[in-house]
Amino acid sequence: MRKIIIPAALVAALALAMLAAGCGNGGSGQVEAHGEAAAAHTDEHPGEHPGATAEADEHAGHDHGDAEGEASDLDQPVDALFAASCEHDVKTFACDECRYEVGVARAPVSLFEGGLLHKTQPAREPVRVPLTLTGEVRFDERRVAHLAPAAAGIVRRVPVSVGDHVRRGDTLVEIESGEAGAAAAELREARSLLDLAEERHERSRQLREQGIAAEKDLRLAAQELESARIRLESASAQVARLGVATDTAGGVLRLRAPADGTVLSLHAVGGEPARTDEVMVTVGDIVTVWVWADLYERDLSRLAAGPLPAEVGVRAWPGQTFAGTVDFVSPSIDEATRTVKLRVSVPNPDGRLLAGMFAAVQVFLPGDQEALVLPRLAVLEDEGRSFVFVHHHDDFYVRRPVTVGRSWGDRLEITGGLRGDETIVADGAFLLKSDVLRSKMGAGCAD
Numbered sequence: 423m424r425k426i427i428i429p430a431a432l433v434a435a436l437a438l439a440m441l442a443a444g445c446g447n448g449g450s451g452q453v454e455a456h457g458e459a460a461a462a463h464t465d466e467h468p469g470e471h472p473g474a475t476a477e478a479d480e481h482a483g484h485d486h487g488d489a490e491g492e493a494s495d496l497d498q499p500v501d502a503l504f505a506a507s508c509e510h511d512v513k514t515f516a517c518d519e520c521r522y523e524v525g526v527a528r529a530p531v532s533l534f535e536g537g538l539l540h541k542t543q544p545a546r547e548p549v550r551v552p553l554t555l556t557g558e559v560r561f562d563e564r565r566v567a568h569l570a571p572a573a574a575g576i577v578r579r580v581p582v583s584v585g586d587h588v589r590r591g592d593t594l595v596e597i598e599s600g601e602a603g604a605a606a607a608e609l610r611e612a613r614s615l616l617d618l619a620e621e622r623h624e625r626s627r628q629l630r631e632q633g634i635a636a637e638k639d640l641r642l643a644a645q646e647l648e649s650a651r652i653r654l655e656s657a658s659a660q661v662a663r664l665g666v667a668t669d670t671a672g673g674v675l676r677l678r679a680p681a682d683g684t685v686l687s688l689h690a691v692g693g694e695p696a697r698t699d700e701v702m703v704t705v706g707d708i709v710t711v712w713v714w715a716d717l718y719e720r721d722l723s724r725l726a727a728g729p730l731p732a733e734v735g736v737r738a739w740p741g742q743t744f745a746g747t748v749d750f751v752s753p754s755i756d757e758a759t760r761t762v763k764l765r766v767s768v769p770n771p772d773g774r775l776l777a778g779m780f781a782a783v784q785v786f787l788p789g790d791q792e793a794l795v796l797p798r799l800a801v802l803e804d805e806g807r808s809f810v811f812v813h814h815h816d817d818f819y820v821r822r823p824v825t826v827g828r829s830w831g832d833r834l835e836i837t838g839g840l841r842g843d844e845t846i847v848a849d850g851a852f853l854l855k856s857d858v859l860r861s862k863m864g865a866g867c868a869d
Contacts, residue, residue, distance in 0.1 A: 495525030496809060496823040503820060515818060525821040527811060527854035529847065539850035541813070542800060544842045549793045550731065550786030550830035553724065555764065557715030559736070559779040562767070566706030567680045571696045572664045575599030575675060580690045582703075588679040594688075594703045595677040597696045602666045603673020609661050612654040619643075619650035683707050686777075708777070711770045713746065715783040716761040725751060726788050731831025732766045735782045736775065744768050744775060745831055748785055786830035793827065793835040800848040801826060801834050802855050811854045813845035821858060 495503055507513055508520040515526040533539045575597040582594050626643035629635035667674040675696075687704040696702065713734050717725075730748040746768035755762050766783060768775060800810050801824065808826050811819040825838035840846075847854060 495523070496807060496821065498524075500814065500820060500822075504814065515820075522858045525858055526814075527819050527821075527857045528817045529819055529854060530817050533850075539853065540848045542797060542846050542848040544794045544796055544836060544840050544844065544846065546792045546842070547795050547833065549789040549791040549828060549835065550833070551789040552784040552830065553721060553787055555715040555717060555783040555785060557713045557734075557764075557766070557781045557783045559734075559768075559775050559777055559781055560712050560714055561686070561704070561706065561708065561777050562710045562712050565708075565710065566683075566686065566704055568701045569594065569677045569680075569703045569705065570701050571595075571597050571599070571675055571677060571698055573597075573599045573601035573605075573675060574698055575602065575673075575696050577690050577692050577694050577696050578674065580688070580692060582685050582688070584685050584688050586685045588683060588685060588705060590679055590681050592679045593676045594679060594685070594705070595690045595696075596667070597675040597677070599664075599673050599675050599696075601673070602664050602675045605657070605660045605664055606666050606673050609654075609657040609666075612650070612657040616647075616650040616654050619647040623647040677703055679705050681705070708770050708773055708775070711768050711775050711777065713766040713768055713775075713781050713783060715764045715766065715781075715785075716759065717751070717764045719755055719760045719762065722751075722762055724787050725785075731786045731833070733784045733786075733831065734766060734768055734775070735784075736779045738776075738779065739774060743784075744770070747831075793837075794840065794842050795833045795835055796824075796846060797848045798829070798832050798834055800846050800851055801836075802851055804855070804859060810840070811847040811851055812840075813847075819847055819854060821854075 503524040503526065504513070504515050506515075506524055508517050508523070510517050510520065514524045515521045518528075521528065529539055534541060576599075577595060578598045579596040580594075581596075582588060582592070588594065623640075623643040623646070626635055626640045630637065630640045665675050665677065667676050683706045685703060685705055686708065688702070689700070690696070690702045725748075732746045732748050733743040734746055735743050746766040748764060749767045750765040752763040764785070766785075796810065801808050802810070802821075807823060809821045809823050812822045814820050823839050824836050827835035827837040829835065
């Protein structure tokens with residue numbers, strides 16, 4: 423009896439990516455030849471397989487087989503995986519339908535050149551020692567604007583709501599104001615006086631040319647014209663400062679968005695007073711937030727120069743942490759608490775961190791020990807086991823088990839499974855995982 427075969431392109435994200443990139447050239451016409459070449463490579467260069475002998479010894483006693491009693495590819499040495507053949511009479515790793523059975527994924531160079539995948543190598547770095555602090559989430563002040571009216575008045579209209587996306591120049595609040603009305607009236611009067619002064623100056627110039635008017639009359643007219651221009655400039659500046667709407671007859675102030683963003687807070691209701699000392703609207707974005715923490719004076723000497731990795735946790739998202747970077751330490755100490763303000767910049771693309779949240783902050787300080795580390799994105803999990811994709815040869819990457827130790831920022835300590843000179847898939851490794859684990863969705867060779 424034969425199992426139903428589901429095409430890999432329908433169930434694997436990586437297969438789709440390869441097809442889109444024009445890399446799906448592993449068809450049946452090329453598999454056998456490619457498989458033979460790869461098999462030759464395997465026979466000729468047995469020492470190039472990462473950790474083959476060590477892995478065989480390390481995993482000899484493991485029993486992580488599937489429901490049929492077969493050993494997981496994570497428990498088999500690399501040589502055995504690349505020597506296996508499938509029912510299509512080719513090496514399993516070279517078969518587009520079967521390579522997942524030996525934990526192998528194919529990633530052409532074009533996927534790396536296009537930025538879909540990225541490579542890395544394990545590196546030895548100082549182990550980071552966590553320093554626990556308390557803090558509060560606040561807006562990144564470089565990305566927000568707090569708007570208050572430049573003159574007192576009464577709220578007339580509020581055309582936006584909290585959460586609305588606005589464009590630069592959009593009206594957020596309209597306010598009726600006596601001061602604004604006076605400024606608008608002054609502007610209209612200044613324009614009228616300028617028109618009159620221009621007419622007088624032109625008439626005096628013509629009369630002077632005809633010898634009818636005296637020179638002093640022309641100079642007086644020129645002086646009046648200059649005064650009218652200065653008055654208009656002053657009135658225009660006052661109107662602009664207040665934000666007076668010049669397209670209405672009354673004195674209306676308009677609070678406008680200074681840049682594209684989102685309405686983050688709004689304290690304006692039609693009919694209520696508007697005061698110059700009260701922020702009515704906050705506009706900006708929270709794709710990045712600041713977490714301000716209190717650092718005790720005794721710990722100040724432990725901070726190293728340059729940015730430090732940090733993690734932030736909040737009660738709203740228990741069990742989750744948000745990676746950030748310490749980018750500023752206050753140059754002064756609070757005399758009452760004897761603490762220093764420390765700022766952590768945290769990416770917040772999904773907006774889960776809100777201004778005002780209390781936070782637990784861990785700043786990772788350089789320790790005296792070193793460890794072999796990898797980026798978090800390089801280490802994946804399957805049924806409770808950690809693994810990475812290691813380059814074997816050509817376009818082929820095989821998943822290998824690793825033991826994970828401590829973590830800090832975007833780094834994970836690797837305590838077992840790697841020598842340190844391997845080439846590992848980092849960003850995008852989850853795509854290879856999707857391809858390899860399609861076996862659980864029913865794809866693969868016939869029995």
